[in-house]
Amino acid sequence: xxxxxxxxxxxxxxxxxxxxxxxxxxxxxxxxxxxxxxxxxxxxxxxxxxxxxxxxxxxxxxxxxxxxxxxxxxxxxxxxxxxxxxxxxxxxxxxxxxxxxxxxxxxxxxxxxxxxxxxxxxxxxxxxxxxxxxxxxxxxxxxxxxxxxxxxxxxxxxxxxxxxxxxxxxxxxxxxxxxxxxxxxxxxxxxxxxxxxxxxxxxxxxxxxxxxxxxxxxxxxxxxxxxxxxxxxxxxxxxxxxxxxxxxxxxxxxxxxxxxxxxxxxxxxxxxxxxxxxxxxxxxxxxxxxxxxxxxxxxxxxxxxxx
Ligand SMILES: O=P(O)(O)OC[C@@]1(O)O[C@H](CO)[C@@H](O)[C@@H]1O
Numbered sequence: 108x109x110x111x112x113x114x115x116x117x118x119x120x121x122x123x124x125x126x127x128x129x130x131x132x133x134x135x136x137x138x139x140x141x142x143x144x145x146x147x148x149x150x151x152x153x154x155x156x157x158x159x160x161x162x163x164x165x166x167x168x169x170x171x172x173x174x175x176x177x178x179x180x181x182x183x184x185x186x187x188x189x190x191x192x193x194x195x196x197x198x199x200x201x202x203x204x205x206x207x208x209x210x211x212x213x214x215x216x217x218x219x220x221x222x223x224x225x226x227x228x229x230x231x232x233x234x235x236x237x238x239x240x241x242x243x244x245x246x247x248x249x250x251x252x253x254x255x256x257x258x259x260x261x262x263x264x265x266x267x268x269x270x271x272x273x274x275x276x277x278x279x280x281x282x283x284x285x286x287x288x289x290x291x292x293x294x295x296x297x298x299x300x301x302x303x304x305x306x307x308x309x310x311x312x313x314x315x316x317x318x319x320x321x322x323x324x325x326x327x328x329x330x331x332x333x334x335x336x337x338x339x340x341x342x343x344x345x346x347x348x349x350x351x352x353x354x355x356x357x358x359x360x361x362x363x364x365x366x367x368x369x370x371x372x373x374x375x376x377x378x379x380x381x382x383x384x385x386x387x388x389x390x391x392x393x394x395x396x397x398x399x400x401x402x403x404x405x406x407x408x409x410x411x412x413x414x
Pocket of ligand 1 (some may be wrong): 115116117118119145146147150198211241242243244272354355356357358
């Protein structure tokens with residue numbers, strides 16, 4: 108079974124300013140608030156659940172916000188939480204007219220003892236085939252937690268998938284994760300690599316593969332995505348949508364991709380079509396979305412094997 112790990116989950120609070128603008132030093136009244144239990148790995152689990160793939164959510168949770176997320180997530184997924192003393196964060200996703208502001212809180216402090224408890228839990232999980240670790244590290248955690256985690260996964264023979272924005276990813280790929288999912292900003296900031304066309308995508312993803320990542324799913328928002336497996340490179344088109352909020356789209360893309368590809372490594376085209384369609388649908392909704400237009404979108408995604 109796939110498990111997901113979110114060290115720093117969040118309630119996503121989507122709001123819109125009533126006047127369609129954000130005015131400094133003024134009272135900006137807001138409307139249409141939507142609250143949802145989120146965090147990057149949870150979003151992957153919710154997406155997997157939508158496609159009938161069972162997964163279990165792991166993470167650190169604290170306070171009333173942590174309880175809200177655990178309770179909410181349990182409506183669709185199994186959750187095995189570790190509780191910490193602080194208060195799990197809220198991410199404010201504010202829309203002011205055409206402008207989107209994403210404001211994640213810092214999150215609850217995770218002491219070393221809780222980190223060790225998580226590593227022991229992972230080591231002892233029954234039926235662990237793959238751990239998807241997503242999102243930022245909670246306060247109190249350092250990049251070496253990922254190294255220890257990768258060590259535990261290697262020890263128990265489980266696959267590692269990382270969708271993390273930490274600069275530590277540059278060395279973590281040396282542990283040969285099954286898959287990483289950077290976006291184009293992360294590829295530039297962490298690996299110093301830019302993608303402007305097929306040739307630069309191939310050069311960049313070959314480089315990251317040489318560093319150790321077995322497979323790379325590169326998401327680029329409105330510019331589509333590439334997938335490289337060390338041998339072949341595929342390009343997938345983006346949907347021409349007007350996003351409501353882009354925050355959860357990458358997680359929906361990853362979850363949808365895994366829901367096909369993890370069990371069938373040859374089904375890259377189908378996996379990419381579902382991934383792009385699901386990501387686009389998520390971008391139209393608050394939270395992870397309603398998956399309502401996925402089938403319609405699948406038919407519109409163009410996937411081409413470019414090498
Ligand atoms: O601080 P992180 O973990 O990078 O990002 C957290 C977050 O913004 O990402 C998710 C969307 O991807 C949201 O559900 C969540 O609030």
